[in-house]
Amino acid sequence: MAQVLEFKLPDLGEGLTEAEIVRWLVEVGDVVAVDQPVVEVETAKAMVEVPCPYGGVVTARFGEEGTELPVGSPLLTVAVGAPSSGEETEGSGNVLVGYGTGAPPARRRRVRPTAGATTPPGAHTRTRPAHHPAADDHPGAPAREPGPARDHSAAAVRADGPVPVISPLVRRLARENGLDLRTLVGSGPDGLILRSDVEHVLRSAGTPVREPESPLAPHTPEATPVAPAPVTAGTRIPLRGIRGTVADKLSRSRREIPDATCWVDADATELLRVRRVMNATGGPKISLLALLARICTAALARYPELNSTVDTEAREIVRLDHIHLGFAAQTERGLVVPVVRDSHTRDAESLSAEFARLTEAARTGTLTPADLTGGTFTLNNYGVFGVDGSTPIINHPEAAMLGVGRIVPKPWVYEGELAVRQVVQLSLTFDHRVCDGGTAGGFLRHVADCVEQPAVLLRSL
Missing domain, CATH: 2.40.50.100 (RNA polymerase II/Efflux pump adaptor protein, barrel-sandwich hybrid domain)
Structure with a gap:
């Protein structure tokens, strides 16, 4: 059996x-x-x-x-x-x-x-949770055979315990019409209460059946007559899933973190030239994001205050001894921040491979929870959207985020003469509780120096 x-x-x-x-x-x-x-x-x-x-x-x-x-x-x-x-x-x-x-x-x-x-x-x-909308009949429920009418009211109120109903819609229908489901005997299998059972009792009592509200519709008090709403009410999009989590995290960051932003323009011409030389030697291609990440980890080693978090309950700053570098990635389902673990131990080639893997996983929606948690510092390349600068919101509970704008040719004084150079704007948004402007400025200046003169990075390799 x-x-x-x-x-x-x-x-x-x-x-x-x-x-x-x-x-x-x-x-x-x-x-x-x-x-x-x-x-x-x-x-x-x-x-x-x-x-x-x-x-x-x-x-x-x-x-x-x-x-x-x-x-x-x-x-x-x-x-x-x-x-x-x-x-x-x-x-x-x-x-x-x-x-x-x-x-x-x-x-x-x-x-x-x-x-x-x-x-x-x-x-x-x-039953499923009452706060989720559901169909009137459950998938897989057999059709009811015609039979003699039943008395839908129970002789005595049910004992304490859950009342079996076919869907949360039925429970809401009874609640909004003031009907106690414990007084009913359902006509479904094993006494399951169906929507027709509730409607039968309400009509027998002469009660106008009030249709349950959609959980997404605004509630209007019955005592206040309201004119019909115009059709231009707009579209309601539930904040749930990845988008809902991002909304909660950003809201919490704004509430808890006293952030500040500083920025600087940097000449990225030499960095682009070095990348071309590296990729011309054969082997896996090195991405620009990987070079920026390598610069980031070197700067964090020099300014560890920015690779930390704040324990608000203990009122302590916790400096972390590892760097898990997150990077912002836009997907069809919203903004995600995959994390490259132990970035400080990786070279540019390893960073390029991991960025490529995580970016593809983000695009296909196959990122795992482990890929999206544990970040200690975020690199935000908003230049891919064609913008120069931004003041991003820190990815709570991290302490800072480096923003990189688009790289575009601009007039620049180079070796005492005006020239056209490839210029990028760098910004650092930081938690002012973990450091002051001097530390934040020193970090950002070191990043800019490495962008302008990649040889500076050799000192920390």
């Missing part, structure tokens, strides 16, 4: 507590193998695939694409075969996002679900 197992959204680590369903990779009725990815979700850190620890037939899915679920919410149920002697049915236990046993997934095939498979005992009594 098949056993129905429930797979819940696993603990995603890195302090993440929820995820948005981006794309289902299986359908109800599909056969899945142990550790086969079944759903693609977007967390506050990255977009990843979630493998299922059970092998069997998918009998139900919980949550439409675009729905946000907290950790521990049901994702799907799987009917697994009866275990043979000595065989376990607990699955692999490998529920870390993006990881499994590495075994190739079984070929998907459609099976005709039986009544017992599509409606496992208790499968329809589970």
Whole structure:
């Protein structure tokens, strides 16, 4: 006899507590193998695939694409075969996002679900969190056969405990119409309360049914008549996932960090020439970003105050003994900051390779949470957008960010004569709690000196 197992959204680590369903990779009725990815979700850190620890037939899915679920919410149920002697049915236990046993997934095939498979005992009594919108009927729920009318009101109020409803929409419909769900007996499987049950009771009592509000719509008090809103209300875009996390982090940075910015123009002509010479010798190409990163790590070794964080509770500045260099990357899903770990131990070739790998992962949405956390200093190359300067917001809880504008030909006094040189504007935004202007200015001047005369960098190699 098949056993129905429930797979819940696993603990995603890195302090993440929820995820948005981006794309289902299986359908109800599909056969899945142990550790086969079944759903693609977007967390506050990255977009990843979630493998299922059970092998069997998918009998139900919980949550439409675009729905946000907290950790521990049901994702799907799987009917697994009866275990043979000595065989376990607990699955692999490998529920870390993006990881499994590495075994190739079984070929998907459609099976005709039986009544017992599509409606496992208790499968329809589970609900998703009430604050997420959902369809009126759950995917995989069987159609109700016509039958005699039932009394939808219970003789006695239910005992304490969760009330089984088919969707959060039904719970909201009852709440906004002042109906206690504990007084109802649902007509669905195992007493599941359907939307039609709630509407039947409200109409029987002569109560006008008030449709539940969209969770994204502004609330209007009933006592205050309001004229119809114009069509030009605009589009509402939920701040969630990566974009929501970025918004929270930037807001916190503005609230907590007393930042200041200084900037300087630098002649990058010699740096560009050196890069051309390096790439002409053969081997992997060295990116300009990698050279700037190498300059950054050298400057941070000289001014370690800027590679630190502030412990506000202890009222202490924590200077870090490693440099994990983040760099801002714009993607279709928003701004992300991948991190090159132990940048101070890498040469220009290694930095180029890691920047290329992380940039491609950002473009394809395959960055892992580890790729996006732990940064100690950020390099922001906003020159790729065609702008000269910026006063960026520090990536909390870091202490500083180096900004690099576009490199453009400009008139410049070079060796006592006016010439056209390749000029770049560099800016440093820093936490004024960790250092004063003298330290920040010294760091930025050292970066500019290395840009103008790359040979200066040799002293720290």
